[in-house]
Structures are given as C-alpha cells and as structure tokens.
Amino acid sequence: MERKEDRGVAVITDTWLRKHRLIYTGATRHPFILAIRGGSVDISCFKRWLGQDYIFVRAFVPFLASVLLKAWKESDDSSDVDVILGGLAALNDEIAWFKKEASKWGVALDSVVPQKSNLDYCRFLESLMSSDVSYTEAVTAFWVIEAVYQESFAHCLEDGSKTPEELKETCQRWGNDGFGQYCCALKSIANRQLEKASDDVVAKAEAILLSVLEYEVDFWNMSHGGAV
Numbered sequence: 001m002e003r004k005e006d007r008g009v010a011v012i013t014d015t016w017l018r019k020h021r022l023i024y025t026g027a028t029r030h031p032f033i034l035a036i037r038g039g040s041v042d043i044s045c046f047k048r049w050l051g052q053d054y055i056f057v058r059a060f061v062p063f064l065a066s067v068l069l070k071a072w073k074e075s076d077d078s079s080d081v082d083v084i085l086g087g088l089a090a091l092n093d094e095i096a097w098f099k100k101e102a103s104k105w106g107v108a109l110d111s112v113v114p115q116k117s118n119l120d121y122c123r124f125l126e127s128l129m130s131s132d133v134s135y136t137e138a139v140t141a142f143w144v145i146e147a148v149y150q151e152s153f154a155h156c157l158e159d160g161s162k163t164p165e166e167l168k169e170t171c172q173r174w175g176n177d178g179f180g181q182y183c184c185a186l187k188s189i190a191n192r193q194l195e196k197a198s199d200d201v202v203a204k205a206e207a208i209l210l211s212v213l214e215y216e217v218d219f220w221n222m223s224h225g226g227a228v
C-alpha cells in the first residue's frame with residue numbers, strides 16, 4: 001500500500017510527534033530508561049517500577065476492553081477488532097509475566113501501594129472508558145500508551161546499550177519487533193480515524209496525546225521513590 005508520506009501528505013500523528021517532540025522525548029528517553037540502557041540502574045528503582053506497573057496493567061485491561069467495544073461499534077474496518085483483541089490476549093500473558101517477574105525479584109504484588117501518579121493515570125484511563133469519548137480519541141490514547149513503552153524499551157536493546165542481562169527480558173517484552181509492528185498497526189488505525197474525524201475530535205485527541213505523555217513521564221518518575 002502506498003504510504004501517505006510518500007505522497008507528501010502530512011500524517012496527523014507524525015505532525016503531532018514533531019510538534020510535541022520535547023515531551024515525547026521526555027517520555028521515551030526518561031532517566032530511568034537511560035539508566036537501564038547505561039547499565040547503572042538501581043535495582044530498587046526497577047522493583048518499584050515493576051510493582052507500580054502491575055497495578056497500571058490491571059487497570060489497562062478494562063480500558064482496552066472499552067476500546068474493543070468502541071471499535072466494534074464505530075469502526076468501518078473489522079480488522080481493528082482483531083488488532084485490539086490481540087492486544088488483550090497479550091495483556092493476559094503480560095499479567096502472568098508480571099507475577100513471575102515479581103516473584104523472581106521478591107516483590108509482593110499484593111502489598112504494593114499504588115502511588116499518586118499511578119492512581120492519577122488510572123483515573124485518566126477510566127475517564128477515557130466513558131461512552132462520551134469517541135473511538136478515535138480512545139484509540140489515539142491506546143496507541144500513545146503502547147508506543148511510549150515500545151520506544152523506551154527498544155532503546156535499551158539497541159547496539160551499544162549496556163542493559164544488565166537480568167533486565168533484558170523486561171526490555172524484550174515491549175522492545176521486540178512484534179510489539180513494534182503492533183504499535184505501527186495501532187498508529188495507522190489512529191491516523192485513519194483522525195483523517196475522517198471532526199476538528200473538535202482531532203483537537204480532543206491531541207490533548208489526550210499530550211496528557212498521556214505527561215502521565216508517562218510522571219509514571220517513570222515514580223521509580224525514583226521520593227514523591228508519593
């Protein structure tokens with residue numbers, strides 16, 4: 001298929017990423033990720049992130065289910081449902097993986113207390129589950145949420161990275177090529193929806209993208225401990 005870029009037509013999501021490059025880089029090249037990549041990460045930070053992310057991922061399940069429902073109702077392309085269903089299936093594996101990884105590091109998932117940034121982010125996800133939020137807005141959020149992790153962890157696996165051996169599996173989880181292709185599929189869905197959306201919906205989706213990036217930065221910040 002001919003790509004929009006090849007015809008010199010601007011793709012909305014690419015325009016946004018250029019426009020908001022600073023905050024995007026803040027989310028995908030956070031000091032926590034750079035510390036993993038550089039091999040200097042403090043394992044207690046990693047464990048803190050692991051416990052908090054498990055809580056987030058559990059809240060991500062109903063969010064994804066709401067996106068699936070919206071795709072089924074609002075999308076003209078039935079393959080969207082297949083892509084999102086694949087994401088839900090992967091989340092099922094991911095939850096099992098968190099339990100295994102947590103036991104490996106001695107993190108008791110049941111007693112992890114969600115920190116404020118996590119609760120705020122989960123509440124934001126919940127607000128996006130409302131039926132007042134269009135499929136276009138919800139799928140834009142979904143794409144950005146996944147893309148930040150994909151870009152962050154793929155960076156830890158690039159040539160020249162010094163990621164500790166025991167953290168490579170975590171980085172592979174989101175940094176592998178299959179996950180990269182899945183993010184590309186989500187991005188094209190978002191673009192296709194945005195192309196035909198009203199200016200009002202496009203503006204709301206851009207605001208959602210910015211909010212997601214801010215929540216992601218705050219989420220990585222929790223790994224330092226400090227602010228609760």
Ligand SMILES: Cc1ncc(CO)c(N)n1
Pocket residue numbers: 053056057145146148149216219
């Ligand atoms: C905070 C956060 N953002 C994105 C993802 C990707 O699924 C995740 N697991 N956690």
